[in-house]
Amino acid sequence: MILLLTVIAISTIYIFIDLVPLYKKQKWTGFFVYSVLLLFCILIALLMALNIKIPNLIEPIQKLITAIRGE
Amino acid sequence: MKEIISQKHAVLMLSFFIFGGIAITGVPTLQAEQDVWIAIILGMIMAFIIYFVYARILTLFPGNGIYEVIGIVFGKVLGKIISLLYTWYAFFLGTLITIAFSQFIRIYALPETPDAVMTIVMPMVGVYAVKNGIETIGRFVGALFPIVILSMITVTFLSVYLFDYSHIKPVLYNGLKPVLVNTFYIFIRPFAESVLLLAVYGSLRKKSSFYKVYFSGLIIGGIMVLLVTFRTLLIFGIHNMHFSTYSSYESIGLIEFGQSFQRIEGAVAAVFLVTGIFRGSICLYAAASGLAKVFNIQDYRSICAPIALLSSLYSLNLFSSVDELVEWNEKSYPFYAVPILVILPVIIWLTAEIKMRIAKKKLQTSADADA
16 A cells, blocks of 8 residues: 555656646647556556556566477 | 767766676676686677677667667658567666666665665656756766776775685586577676667767777676676685675675774675666666657657656566576576567668668669769
């Protein structure tokens, strides 16, 4: 829960520093990409706070490499 | 306004990037064992070849970074796909660096502090650096480089009394094959990882030589890697190096002169952290400028903060322990990285050469027709 609160606090600061100026300058692509990334961060933090396992990309990559190397 | 970095800063950035890759963990030594220094020299020779490719790519399109070159060479759609691959790699390497350094701080300095604090705070320093621009990062390296060199040389001189030269003997006891395998691992980390600087060198001052930057950076960075590895090997011996995750750092901890002069590893740790922050900043810069290129965003700085935050969160999920990270770095990472660090740059270079020659021929034919 501390992680989620930290991420929300940092995201709020970033919204004022970065997102509001992007909105004011009407740079919509930047605004959209920024918003999606930030929402994604909050979502991940929420999943972690709820102890839901997030898919780990390392495991399949490691399995693939091991299969190719034949170990 | 376009940012400009000087040739001197570009050289120092490359050396710093190479050295930072092994500053606390040391080079992979699993196969070559006490002959790891031979593997480093061979790794430098291999890096010399791939750096020629990197420098050639930039020389063909001066004033352009890797993402611009990819766009010119491969067009809009394929260019964006390849740019995304590099963006992903920059993001991933940044995450690995965050994990390595936050674990280092947790183990040696702040054991009670939760992982989340370090993994979120460290990339925020990177965000600050990237928001100030690549020119500022270049100057930061220029200012800190003499301190890093001075600390490295001082520590090496102070540790001479601990050197046991039997640690590097017998030379080539297991033959050349393990050394060659180890060479490949060392070639990937720390040398070939500097592919990310291709995104930075688009800002290099005009009339600078990319070859000079790459080859000078390789020699300085390579010597630093060699010096630190030799020192660790001579102090620690290969078996202790295998058991220690942060062998380079721990070997320095053995230096002491009486009761008053000891535990100097703390001062060296600060230098290590600086290299970590620099490498993290470069990864963040490469990831942000790549994503900005893919989505046609003019200023990469405006999107670097959420990328860093995402990297922090991702780093908390990637490995459950330092040992897993070490195992990944030693067994899987080099094979995972080869397509991005070696194969793709070679494809980009060859395609660029062919395209440039066709364009030149066309230009010549039209000039002849006009005449």
